[in-house]
Amino acid sequence: MAHSKKSSSRVQRMPKPLYEKELERLQIELVSMQQWVIDTGARVVVIFEGRDAAGKGGAIKRIMQYLNPRSARVVALPTPSEREKGQWYFQRYIERLPTTGEIVLMDRSWYNRAGVERVMDYCTPEQYRRFLHQVPTFERMLVEDGIILIKYWFSVSDDIQEERFHSRLNDPMRRWKLSDTDVVSITKWEDYSRAKDAMFEATDHADAPWWTIESDDKRASRINTISHLLSQVPYESRDPDEVTIPPRPVADDYDRPEKERYKYVPDHAGAVSKR
Numbered sequence: 300m301a302h303s304k305k306s307s308s309r310v311q312r313m314p315k316p317l318y319e320k321e322l323e324r325l326q327i328e329l330v331s332m333q334q335w336v337i338d339t340g341a342r343v344v345v346i347f348e349g350r351d352a353a354g355k356g357g358a359i360k361r362i363m364q365y366l367n368p369r370s371a372r373v374v375a376l377p378t379p380s381e382r383e384k385g386q387w388y389f390q391r392y393i394e395r396l397p398t399t400g401e402i403v404l405m406d407r408s409w410y411n412r413a414g415v416e417r418v419m420d421y422c423t424p425e426q427y428r429r430f431l432h433q434v435p436t437f438e439r440m441l442v443e444d445g446i447i448l449i450k451y452w453f454s455v456s457d458d459i460q461e462e463r464f465h466s467r468l469n470d471p472m473r474r475w476k477l478s479d480t481d482v483v484s485i486t487k488w489e490d491y492s493r494a495k496d497a498m499f500e501a502t503d504h505a506d507a508p509w510w511t512i513e514s515d516d517k518r519a520s521r522i523n524t525i526s527h528l529l530s531q532v533p534y535e536s537r538d539p540d541e542v543t544i545p546p547r548p549v550a551d552d553y554d555r556p557e558k559e560r561y562k563y564v565p566d567h568a569g570a571v572s573k574r
Contacts (some may be wrong), residue, residue, distance in 0.1 A: 333366050336370070344446055350454065
Protein backbone atom coordinates (compact mmCIF):
# COMPACT_ATOMS: atom_id res chain seq x y z
CA MET A 300 0.00 0.00 0.00
CA ALA A 301 1.36 3.43 -0.95
CA HIS A 302 1.85 5.99 1.77
CA SER A 303 3.15 9.51 2.20
CA LYS A 304 6.70 10.07 3.31
CA LYS A 305 6.51 12.16 6.47
CA SER A 306 9.53 13.47 8.35
CA SER A 307 9.17 12.39 11.96
CA SER A 308 10.91 15.38 13.51
CA ARG A 309 12.52 18.68 12.75
CA VAL A 310 15.45 18.23 10.36
CA GLN A 311 18.88 18.35 12.02
CA ARG A 312 20.90 20.39 9.55
CA MET A 313 24.61 19.96 8.95
CA PRO A 314 26.38 22.75 10.92
CA LYS A 315 27.03 25.69 8.62
CA PRO A 316 30.78 26.16 9.40
CA LEU A 317 31.41 22.45 8.77
CA TYR A 318 29.31 22.58 5.60
CA GLU A 319 31.16 25.58 4.21
CA LYS A 320 34.58 24.08 4.96
CA GLU A 321 33.76 20.75 3.32
CA LEU A 322 32.01 22.44 0.38
CA GLU A 323 35.14 24.47 -0.34
CA ARG A 324 37.30 21.33 -0.25
CA LEU A 325 34.97 19.47 -2.60
CA GLN A 326 34.70 22.42 -5.00
CA ILE A 327 38.48 22.51 -5.28
CA GLU A 328 38.33 18.82 -6.20
CA LEU A 329 35.63 19.56 -8.79
CA VAL A 330 37.97 22.04 -10.48
CA SER A 331 40.69 19.40 -10.52
CA MET A 332 38.25 16.82 -11.89
CA GLN A 333 37.18 19.19 -14.65
CA GLN A 334 40.80 19.71 -15.68
CA TRP A 335 41.16 15.94 -16.00
CA VAL A 336 38.01 15.84 -18.15
CA ILE A 337 39.44 18.56 -20.41
CA ASP A 338 42.89 16.98 -20.64
CA THR A 339 41.64 13.46 -21.39
CA GLY A 340 38.67 14.38 -23.59
CA ALA A 341 36.23 12.61 -21.29
CA ARG A 342 32.49 13.22 -21.59
CA VAL A 343 30.35 13.42 -18.47
CA VAL A 344 26.55 13.60 -18.18
CA VAL A 345 24.94 14.03 -14.77
CA ILE A 346 21.14 13.75 -14.55
CA PHE A 347 19.29 15.49 -11.71
CA GLU A 348 15.75 14.25 -11.12
CA GLY A 349 13.46 14.11 -8.11
CA ARG A 350 10.55 15.71 -6.35
CA ASP A 351 9.75 19.37 -6.89
CA ALA A 352 11.63 21.54 -4.36
CA ALA A 353 13.94 18.63 -3.51
CA GLY A 354 17.12 20.70 -3.91
CA LYS A 355 18.30 19.78 -7.41
CA GLY A 356 18.91 23.40 -8.41
CA GLY A 357 20.92 24.17 -5.28
CA ALA A 358 23.16 21.17 -5.83
CA ILE A 359 23.72 22.09 -9.47
CA LYS A 360 24.56 25.66 -8.50
CA ARG A 361 27.25 24.54 -6.04
CA ILE A 362 28.75 22.13 -8.55
CA MET A 363 28.93 24.78 -11.27
CA GLN A 364 30.04 27.64 -9.02
CA TYR A 365 33.78 27.50 -9.81
CA LEU A 366 33.87 25.35 -12.93
CA ASN A 367 35.02 26.74 -16.25
CA PRO A 368 31.78 27.47 -18.16
CA ARG A 369 33.57 26.87 -21.48
CA SER A 370 33.59 23.14 -20.75
CA ALA A 371 30.76 22.70 -18.27
CA ARG A 372 27.14 23.66 -18.81
CA VAL A 373 23.65 23.16 -17.44
CA VAL A 374 20.86 21.84 -19.66
CA ALA A 375 17.35 22.79 -18.48
CA LEU A 376 15.00 22.46 -21.42
CA PRO A 377 11.64 24.24 -21.68
CA THR A 378 8.42 22.67 -22.91
CA PRO A 379 9.10 21.09 -26.33
CA SER A 380 8.18 23.13 -29.39
CA GLU A 381 5.76 21.84 -32.01
CA ARG A 382 8.72 20.79 -34.14
CA GLU A 383 10.32 18.94 -31.24
CA LYS A 384 7.05 17.18 -30.45
CA GLY A 385 7.25 15.61 -33.90
CA GLN A 386 10.77 14.28 -33.35
CA TRP A 387 11.93 11.04 -31.80
CA TYR A 388 11.55 11.69 -28.08
CA PHE A 389 15.28 11.51 -27.27
CA GLN A 390 16.31 13.67 -30.21
CA ARG A 391 16.37 17.08 -28.54
CA TYR A 392 18.36 15.65 -25.64
CA ILE A 393 20.93 14.06 -27.94
CA GLU A 394 21.66 17.51 -29.36
CA ARG A 395 22.69 18.67 -25.86
CA LEU A 396 25.04 15.80 -25.03
CA PRO A 397 28.68 16.70 -24.30
CA THR A 398 31.54 16.73 -26.75
CA THR A 399 35.05 15.68 -25.74
CA GLY A 400 36.33 17.40 -22.62
CA GLU A 401 32.90 18.57 -21.50
CA ILE A 402 30.59 18.13 -18.49
CA VAL A 403 26.81 18.47 -18.89
CA LEU A 404 24.50 18.74 -15.88
CA MET A 405 20.86 18.02 -16.79
CA ASP A 406 18.34 19.82 -14.60
CA ARG A 407 15.53 17.40 -15.47
CA SER A 408 16.09 15.17 -18.47
CA TRP A 409 14.47 12.61 -20.74
CA TYR A 410 12.93 11.22 -17.55
CA ASN A 411 10.27 13.92 -17.75
CA ARG A 412 8.32 11.33 -19.72
CA ALA A 413 8.31 8.87 -16.83
CA GLY A 414 7.43 11.56 -14.26
CA VAL A 415 5.45 14.70 -14.92
CA GLU A 416 4.31 13.66 -18.41
CA ARG A 417 3.03 10.36 -17.07
CA VAL A 418 1.30 11.82 -14.01
CA MET A 419 -0.18 14.86 -15.79
CA ASP A 420 -1.23 12.91 -18.92
CA TYR A 421 1.05 14.96 -21.16
CA CYS A 422 1.94 11.79 -23.06
CA THR A 423 -0.10 8.81 -24.21
CA PRO A 424 0.12 5.41 -22.49
CA GLU A 425 1.80 4.05 -25.63
CA GLN A 426 4.43 6.84 -25.61
CA TYR A 427 5.08 6.11 -21.94
CA ARG A 428 5.48 2.35 -22.47
CA ARG A 429 7.76 2.95 -25.47
CA PHE A 430 9.93 5.28 -23.41
CA LEU A 431 10.42 2.77 -20.58
CA HIS A 432 11.30 0.11 -23.16
CA GLN A 433 13.78 2.28 -25.08
CA VAL A 434 15.58 4.21 -22.35
CA PRO A 435 17.79 1.36 -21.02
CA THR A 436 18.99 0.66 -24.57
CA PHE A 437 19.52 4.37 -25.21
CA GLU A 438 21.58 4.77 -22.05
CA ARG A 439 23.64 1.65 -22.76
CA MET A 440 24.51 3.16 -26.13
CA LEU A 441 25.78 6.30 -24.41
CA VAL A 442 27.86 4.33 -21.91
CA GLU A 443 29.24 1.98 -24.58
CA ASP A 444 30.37 5.05 -26.53
CA GLY A 445 32.41 6.15 -23.52
CA ILE A 446 30.11 8.71 -21.88
CA ILE A 447 30.19 8.73 -18.08
CA LEU A 448 26.48 8.77 -17.20
CA ILE A 449 25.40 9.42 -13.60
CA LYS A 450 21.74 9.59 -12.50
CA TYR A 451 20.59 11.20 -9.23
CA TRP A 452 17.14 11.13 -7.67
CA PHE A 453 16.55 13.79 -4.98
CA SER A 454 14.09 12.61 -2.34
CA VAL A 455 12.27 14.97 0.02
CA SER A 456 9.54 14.39 2.59
CA ASP A 457 6.09 15.80 1.88
CA ASP A 458 6.03 18.25 4.79
CA ILE A 459 9.47 19.65 3.92
CA GLN A 460 8.41 19.99 0.29
CA GLU A 461 5.31 21.94 1.30
CA GLU A 462 7.38 24.13 3.61
CA ARG A 463 9.73 24.98 0.72
CA PHE A 464 6.78 25.76 -1.55
CA HIS A 465 5.49 28.29 0.98
CA SER A 466 8.93 29.88 1.34
CA ARG A 467 9.08 30.33 -2.44
CA LEU A 468 5.61 31.82 -2.50
CA ASN A 469 6.75 34.68 -0.25
CA ASP A 470 10.19 35.19 -1.82
CA PRO A 471 10.18 37.54 -4.86
CA MET A 472 13.56 36.17 -6.00
CA ARG A 473 12.40 32.53 -6.00
CA ARG A 474 8.72 32.90 -6.85
CA TRP A 475 9.48 31.87 -10.46
CA LYS A 476 10.42 28.41 -9.16
CA LEU A 477 6.82 27.78 -8.09
CA SER A 478 4.91 26.74 -11.21
CA ASP A 479 1.34 25.51 -11.51
CA THR A 480 2.70 22.00 -12.05
CA ASP A 481 4.71 22.26 -8.83
CA VAL A 482 1.61 23.20 -6.84
CA VAL A 483 -0.38 20.32 -8.32
CA SER A 484 2.35 17.91 -7.21
CA ILE A 485 1.12 18.37 -3.62
CA THR A 486 -2.23 16.80 -4.49
CA LYS A 487 -0.61 14.09 -6.64
CA TRP A 488 2.04 12.93 -4.18
CA GLU A 489 1.01 9.28 -4.39
CA ASP A 490 0.78 9.39 -8.19
CA TYR A 491 4.33 10.70 -8.41
CA SER A 492 5.46 8.00 -5.94
CA ARG A 493 3.97 5.26 -8.12
CA ALA A 494 5.50 6.81 -11.27
CA LYS A 495 8.92 6.99 -9.63
CA ASP A 496 8.73 3.37 -8.45
CA ALA A 497 7.77 2.19 -11.95
CA MET A 498 10.56 4.27 -13.48
CA PHE A 499 13.17 2.80 -11.14
CA GLU A 500 11.94 -0.70 -11.84
CA ALA A 501 12.41 -0.24 -15.59
CA THR A 502 15.50 1.99 -15.75
CA ASP A 503 17.72 1.18 -12.75
CA HIS A 504 20.20 -0.96 -14.66
CA ALA A 505 23.85 -1.84 -14.14
CA ASP A 506 25.14 0.45 -16.90
CA ALA A 507 23.39 3.52 -15.45
CA PRO A 508 22.01 2.93 -11.95
CA TRP A 509 19.92 5.41 -10.00
CA TRP A 510 21.50 7.00 -6.93
CA THR A 511 19.06 8.37 -4.34
CA ILE A 512 19.92 11.48 -2.31
CA GLU A 513 17.96 12.26 0.84
CA SER A 514 17.55 16.02 0.72
CA ASP A 515 15.49 17.22 3.68
CA ASP A 516 18.81 18.73 4.81
CA LYS A 517 19.95 20.77 1.80
CA ARG A 518 23.48 21.26 3.11
CA ALA A 519 24.03 17.54 3.64
CA SER A 520 22.48 16.66 0.29
CA ARG A 521 24.82 19.04 -1.57
CA ILE A 522 27.88 17.64 0.20
CA ASN A 523 26.76 14.06 -0.44
CA THR A 524 26.03 14.78 -4.10
CA ILE A 525 29.39 16.39 -4.87
CA SER A 526 31.33 13.77 -2.92
CA HIS A 527 29.59 10.94 -4.76
CA LEU A 528 29.93 12.63 -8.15
CA LEU A 529 33.69 12.88 -7.64
CA SER A 530 33.81 9.19 -6.76
CA GLN A 531 32.06 8.25 -10.03
CA VAL A 532 34.56 10.00 -12.32
CA PRO A 533 37.92 8.16 -12.52
CA TYR A 534 39.94 11.36 -12.53
CA GLU A 535 43.47 11.99 -11.40
CA SER A 536 44.18 15.22 -9.55
CA ARG A 537 45.57 17.84 -11.87
CA ASP A 538 47.38 20.94 -10.69
CA PRO A 539 46.74 24.03 -12.80
CA ASP A 540 49.51 25.16 -15.11
CA GLU A 541 51.95 27.55 -13.49
CA VAL A 542 51.42 31.15 -14.50
CA THR A 543 54.03 33.87 -14.14
CA ILE A 544 52.71 37.42 -13.92
CA PRO A 545 55.20 39.77 -15.59
CA PRO A 546 56.15 43.11 -14.02
CA ARG A 547 54.15 46.06 -15.25
CA PRO A 548 56.19 48.15 -17.69
CA VAL A 549 56.99 51.75 -16.93
CA ALA A 550 54.31 54.09 -18.28
CA ASP A 551 55.25 55.93 -21.45
CA ASP A 552 54.12 59.40 -22.51
CA TYR A 553 50.57 58.30 -23.43
CA ASP A 554 47.96 60.83 -22.26
CA ARG A 555 44.55 59.36 -21.59
CA PRO A 556 41.47 61.28 -22.77
CA GLU A 557 39.55 63.32 -20.23
CA LYS A 558 37.09 61.20 -18.18
CA GLU A 559 34.30 63.65 -18.97
CA ARG A 560 34.22 62.33 -22.55
CA TYR A 561 32.76 59.01 -21.40
CA LYS A 562 29.57 57.83 -19.74
CA TYR A 563 29.86 56.18 -16.33
CA VAL A 564 27.31 54.12 -14.43
CA PRO A 565 25.88 56.19 -11.55
CA ASP A 566 27.34 55.38 -8.13
CA HIS A 567 24.24 53.76 -6.66
CA ALA A 568 26.36 51.85 -4.15
CA GLY A 569 27.76 55.13 -2.81
CA ALA A 570 24.30 56.61 -2.50
CA VAL A 571 23.07 53.57 -0.57
CA SER A 572 26.10 53.72 1.72
CA LYS A 573 25.27 57.31 2.67
CA ARG A 574 21.70 56.53 3.71
